[in-house]
Amino acid sequence: MKVLVSGGGTGGHIYPALALVRHLAEDDNNSFLYIGTEKGLEATIVPKAGIPFKSVHITGFRRKISFENVKTVLRFLKAVKKAKKYIKEFQPDVVVGTGGYVCGPVVYAAAKANIPTLIHEQNSVPGLTNKFLSKYVDKVAISFEDAAEYFPENKTVLTGNPRASEVTAPGDTVSLKDFGLSDDKQTILIVGGSRGAKPINEAVLEAVTSWEDKPYQVVYVTGEVHFDSIKSALENLKVGNHIVTLPYVEDMPSLLKKVDMVIARAGATSLAEITALGLPSILVPSPYVTNNHQFKNAKSLVDKGAAILLEEKELNAASLTEKMDIVQDPEKLGAMKNASLNTGKPEAADLLEKELISLTLPNN
Numbered sequence: 001m002k003v004l005v006s007g008g009g010t011g012g013h014i015y016p017a018l019a020l021v022r023h024l025a026e027d028d029n030n031s032f033l034y035i036g037t038e039k040g041l042e043a044t045i046v047p048k049a050g051i052p053f054k055s056v057h058i059t060g061f062r063r064k065i066s067f068e069n070v071k072t073v074l075r076f077l078k079a080v081k082k083a084k085k086y087i088k089e090f091q092p093d094v095v096v097g098t099g100g101y102v103c104g105p106v107v108y109a110a111a112k113a114n115i116p117t118l119i120h121e122q123n124s125v126p127g128l129t130n131k132f133l134s135k136y137v138d139k140v141a142i143s144f145e146d147a148a149e150y151f152p153e154n155k156t157v158l159t160g161n162p163r164a165s166e167v168t169a170p171g172d173t174v175s176l177k178d179f180g181l182s183d184d185k186q187t188i189l190i191v192g193g194s195r196g197a198k199p200i201n202e203a204v205l206e207a208v209t210s211w212e213d214k215p216y217q218v219v220y221v222t223g224e225v226h227f228d229s230i231k232s233a234l235e236n237l238k239v240g241n242h243i244v245t246l247p248y249v250e251d252m253p254s255l256l257k258k259v260d261m262v263i264a265r266a267g268a269t270s271l272a273e274i275t276a277l278g279l280p281s282i283l284v285p286s287p288y289v290t291n292n293h294q295f296k297n298a299k300s301l302v303d304k305g306a307a308i309l310l311e312e313k314e315l316n317a318a319s320l321t322e323k324m325d326i327v328q329d330p331e332k333l334g335a336m337k338n339a340s341l342n343t344g345k346p347e348a349a350d351l352l353e354k355e356l357i358s359l360t361l362p363n364n
């Protein structure tokens with residue numbers, strides 16, 4: 001099967017696409033092309049993963065009426081033309097979009113060329129691009145049941161997020177010693193999504209010295225753009241070796257397997273990973289996203305007892321530390337772990353593969 005994949009902008013749209021490609025690549029008969037933007041995170045991550053990569057130039061629509069949107073329409077049309085050219089060259093059997101505005105022109109061009117198409121929605125509330133594309137595609141694969149109401153019923157199917165399958169697959173293991181930490185202590189991972197989160201970083205800086213006497217240790221991921229300033233602030237605070245600070249973690253699945261609890265934003269792909277591994281989490285949803293979708297993502301875990309909500313307006317050193325201390329309460333932690341595991345969908349990649357295969361069959 002020749003599979004063209006498109007999705008980008010942030011890790012939350014790219015990693016599910018990569019996980020799907022890696023899953024399908026177990027069959028040597030499958031081949032791939034990835035189309036992203038030249039400036040998105042995908043332009044570095046995808047070629048690094050050894051997947052053929054081509055780019056189109058496109059920007060997102062503004063929600064308010066603006067002249068920029070006229071330019072975006074022109075860019076969209078130009079990108080459709082370029083995508084058509086790539087499609088003609090690659091001759092895909094199926095085209096998959098995993099969200100982010102880049103998959104708009106790519107999946108639209110494929111649908112217009114009568115190539116079977118599928119979009120994957122990670123969130124509980126869909127983004128603009130997937131909503132637009134749902135009119136043209138053959139299948140919509142969703143990760144949260146709540147998302148079904150936004151898409152045509154006859155083409156929507158619940159598969160989960162293929163990144164859940166990837167993190168649970170046997171793979172490399174890391175030692176916390178590689179990070180300069182102890183292998184025997186309870187460990188909390190703090191991460192603000194694929195690009196970091198300033199409010200979480202601020203709370204960490206305020207709280208970090210008070211964690212020195214705690215029995216647990218912390219892996220703290222700042223996000224690339226915030227790293228230099230945070231690192232120097234931490235040096236000024238002379239923090240001890242109970243915390244290790246990193247700009248970005250390339251192999252997140254291996255690290256996740258080593259931690260006892262996660263403090264994170266509520267990006268959908270992160271949640272798919274956390275629940276697939278049955279990790280308890282404290283979630284600080286970003287209030288700056290479309291339709292407040294991270295809050296709804298988080299709520300679906302919180303309602304099941306798998307996670308605890310810490311809203312950004314309540315986030316400070318004291319509230320963060322109080323929630324982190326739950327890692328020392330075996331009963332609460334155990335209940336959260338079980339609920340988290342029950343929410344996870346590690347079979348997602350297989351389900352998605354079945355959908356793709358059925359789309360390529362004759363008479364579909």
Ligand SMILES: CC(=O)N[C@H]1[C@@H](OP(=O)(O)OP(=O)(O)OC[C@H]2O[C@@H](n3ccc(=O)[nH]c3=O)[C@H](O)[C@@H]2O)O[C@H](CO)[C@@H](O)[C@@H]1O
Pocket residue numbers: 010011012013015099122123163191192193194195221247248249250251252253265266267268269270271273286289293294297
């Ligand atoms: C601000 C914004 O619009 N965020 C959206 C974006 O988030 P974002 O890109 O932050 O997405 P997620 O939190 O869902 O996923 C982040 C991905 O990056 C990986 N990772 C993260 C940090 C790191 O150091 N290394 C690493 O590999 C994680 O393991 C995960 O696979 O896409 C998500 C999925 O559509 C949405 O739910 C989010 O609302």
